[in-house]
Amino acid sequence: MDIILTNYFETGAVILFGVGFATLMLHRNLIKKIIGMNIMDTAIFLFFIAKGYIKGKDAPIIINSFKGVDSYINPIPSALMLTGIVVAVTTTAFALALTIKLYNHYQTVDLEVILRMRGENND
């Protein structure tokens, strides 16, 4: 169990994931659910990036001369998380657009109230 204390980045990321998940599940307001989704995604990116870190090495950018293979951190997680961030941004933008449309239709942002309004005039 002591690994949890040494892997403090991963533990922090997992707790942040739990916080995001709880915000997503507990709150009824759609905007808060979207914030919860964002916290969850950020936690996963922190977890993934923490995988690539190696103590005492610098960023994978060759400034003037190639300083050997063992002097750079692992570049793969940072390359992957660029893609993950863009996915999270697009999903958030789409969820916010849906919230605006729902507010125009139902005049409320409370998901429970919206879901309880069974389609009264389905064509």
Added chain:
Amino acid sequence: MNKDIILKEVGKIIIPLVQLFGIYVIINGHLSPGGGFSGGTVLGTSLIIMHLIYGEDLVRSIYSRKKLLVGISSSLIFYTIIKGYSFLSYELELPHPPLGNFGSILSAGFILPLNIAVGIVVACVFYIIFSIFIKDEV
């Protein structure tokens, strides 16, 4: 009326600088940290600031919704064609792009044009989404 005179004057100075910085980040993507995504975000934000300060009609005259969509689609078509070429270049032994001398701007073969294409896509997407959210209809 002209309560926002300060904003307009400061904007005239800052917005070109922000856009210059965005272009710098995109073009030096393969040399320094940054690249298409982050540079495109900077450019997109500069467009949003311009929209906020000078109102929609100025920005709509320069970057109309039509032009932005054409910008996105053409840079994506450019990206797909270039990447299609480089994917197939291993099989059909097509000539690879010149890598240029290491560390200069025009090095690294296709990476510079691809970075610019991705930068344009990201900038235009951010601005279009922002302009739709503000006006609530297309």
Added chain:
Amino acid sequence: MRKISASLITIILISILLIGVSDLPEFGKENNPSNNILSKTYIENTSKETGAANIVTGIILDYRALDTLMEATVLFSGVTVIILLFKV
């Protein structure tokens, strides 16, 4: 009632993931499995094969360019969907 069940699920999820974390290799170690042959080959070959000084950009735009292409498609379909949503 819903609040209790939701927070219960979250606590269970966090504890499961923490058990998982306790099983993972050390943080920031040199010989972690994640810093193995793959990352070393990337560091070594990127500047030679792609000419990019920034290894991460080299990976994104040359080795895993399909990821970035699908990334741009996510952005493109995001814009299409939002325009569609607000089209009167």
Added chain:
Amino acid sequence: MINYIPIINILILILFSFVMMLIKKNNIVKFISLASNVFIFLLSILLVKKVLIEEVITLSIGNPSNLLGIEFYVGKSEALVGLVFTFVMVMILWYSKFNLEKEVEENRLSFFYILINILLASLLGVIYTNDLFNSYVFIEVSTLSACGIIILKDKKENIKATVKYLIMSTIGSGLVLMAIAYIYSITGHLNISNIHEIIINNYQFHRNAVLIILGLFTVGLGIKSAVFPLHSWLPDAHSSAPTPASAALSALVIKVYVFMLMKVLFRMFSYEIVNSFIIMDIILLLGSMGMIFGSIMAIMQKELKRMVAYSSVAQMGYIVFGIGLGTISGTAIAIYHIIGHAVTKSSLFLISGLFIKKTGSKKIEDLKGIGREMPFTLGLFTLGAFSMVGIPILPGFISKWYLSLTCIEVGRVPLILIILASSLLNLLYYFPIVINGYFGNENLEGKIYKSKKIPFVRLLPIFLLVLSMIVIGGMSYNLIGLFSI
């Protein structure tokens, strides 16, 4: 050059969707979309022919060595599933050529074709790719474009269904990305075959982490593919969407995530590793619960499209049940059922779209006596219903038959009762429609014979789908022999 067909397929579909964004007139967009999909279908036929000769095509993109770039692994099952998916998409597009104008306004029509092209590109991507993170990106693209086609109709129900779908699928992809992070920290590779070589000899040291990875993948991909307890988003989303969209969603989109789960379970971890964990019994439990409760909920439905959507949940139960058995023949039948169900469900959804258009109401009661007006269409619906219920020589029966054989082979004979019970339940909600349609005599007088007949040209796509369903049912023996993960 034929080896590069998988990547050419995806690039062409994406390229044409960008081109379609630039074009104003709708009929040019329709023509480009149909032309690109037919071209992709022909390429897939070439690919299947090549794969049947050459067992497996591995294709590394971006870099010749399979270590650095992204690798595509196209075996027999991937090529065949890709072929059936492109075939079903061509039929759906052909159907929507003349039936979509009624449901969707004029200025939103071209967006449907743009999103359908991106959707098919991402589905083929998830099937072909052998790289974990690459499949995550393809999954995200398919989710976003699937949400796009649901909100084509600007109605309250569509937007409400999409919000629920988007929130649940974000949780799903969050869990999948967490699982990929765990796998990457243990093995250091992203390529499924490379991970397999490492995980074989060091999964004993990380038993907890491997179990959590399996759990995360199962729950994450289970949410996205509407496996039983996590399916609450599917009925609203699939019933409110326009007909061609709900056909594409129900027949193709939810299948791809289960196919990904199979690749993770059986190609990344081998059969022995996975069977040594309790996850297989959980999957088996999920599958059997889905088969039973999915059908029960379908019986209670009043609206036609919601009933067909719930029957998708039940059929997903069959596929997950096949995976849960954990044997090579089990997965072969699961893949066979993916193909069989894709063809059957899309034809059922398209026909129910025609019924709703002609009768003007979504309720099942108003379909009484429909056989008098649209005899041929109801005939096609009956064939689809026969396959769902499990009449011999049709794909539904064959997967039920081989599933029970595998249950015996695995030694879990009582599970056959579940299969029988669920096919009985299927009977209870499909046959009333057919029987009332043809023989329900209490409301036949007002209906003139063949009055609402649909011209045969409009029915051709559905007729071809039903024909291919019978063909798949017919050559089932050698088909099942081909499938393996």
